[in-house]
Amino acid sequence: MNRPLSQQEAAERYLVLFPSHVLILSLAPGHQTFVYQGLLPLTGLRVREHQGSQTGLDIFGSMIETRTIFCGTPDKCQLWVLGLQYRIQELKGQNSGPCSSPLSLLVPCDEPWKRQELRSLLLCSPIQQWEGKPIQHMGPVQALVPVQVASAGSREFQDRLLLLFAEDLVFLSLSPGGSGLIYQGKLPRSGIQALEKSAILGRLEFEMTGNIMEPILVACSEAEDYELCLFHLQKPNTHLPSMASQPPIIPKKVKRI
Structure with a gap:
């Protein structure tokens, strides 16, 4: 003590x-x-x-x-x-x-205090291969969720950290050895929809679709995380902007997700 x-x-x-x-x-x-x-x-x-x-x-x-x-x-x-x-x-x-690296203790972030600390760490630590405006300028992190992602065609899932910002989704992965985080892609929230799949597949899984991307499957290990993602991402079609009035930014690295 x-x-x-x-x-x-x-x-x-x-x-x-x-x-x-x-x-x-x-x-x-x-x-x-x-x-x-x-x-x-x-x-x-x-x-x-x-x-x-x-x-x-x-x-x-x-x-x-x-x-x-x-x-x-x-x-x-x-x-x-x-x-x-x-x-x-x-x-x-x-x-x-x-x-x-603190990541050796914080990942997997299976406790609330780990997620809290990881949010702070992301804003002051370099992220390998990061592109676009600095993460510090993207606003507060609305949610940080450990997920598995795969293209709808392959279903070869890979571990990712999903960060939800007001305007974007960011995918990160853990570098070999767990010493750092690697940027794996970004998606504009205004151009995607989240479709629930759990009732069909019997697991906590949803599909993200959009006009500029191939469908992506996202699987959560906890029901809380699954519900949190759907809460932030599901929205009526009428709320989505049209391609003519506001085309979304094409994520350069969406193929790596």
Whole structure:
């Protein structure tokens, strides 16, 4: 059990050390479950013993404010200092390996806190082979859903992350080794329809169609994700703009989806 100290007050927290990150948790009222409080990538962090009347350690870096952790006893404090310093040094020689990226912990994003953290990560991390305006200028992410996609003809599904913005859908994949994300294509929401297929196929699957694209099958593993996608994508035909008045942008990489 560790206690980070903010400028206003100290709060009880639990730290979990992963190979490349520190997960910060707190106990929910009633002490029945843990509550996600943040994630600190170890890359770029520094650790030192706290210079004060209480036994503790300081975690700091160029991208975060200094956090002071009080561990209770000198032995616990020394254990955390040595453990963190060891992992930080290990990562310095693994910048190209899978442990150097937070994605190794966040993907698969099968927990709400992982999706929350991944949304923030997408806005400050490079995405390989990205095209078009920066992702930071596309507006807030309305939904982030792990899916499998395939062309309607082949049905050879591939894992993707589907990001729903106000005007576009973006598909990303995880790079080999899990060290980064790769851009796999973009579709304008104004030019597509989502047709429900789950009742026919007996699985959580829908089809995306449009005038400028071949049909794409999208499969979800969770009913919540399936309903979320349909909620955002299904709309009456009368709401779709005509090709004459507002032609949609042809996605350059839709064939790679």
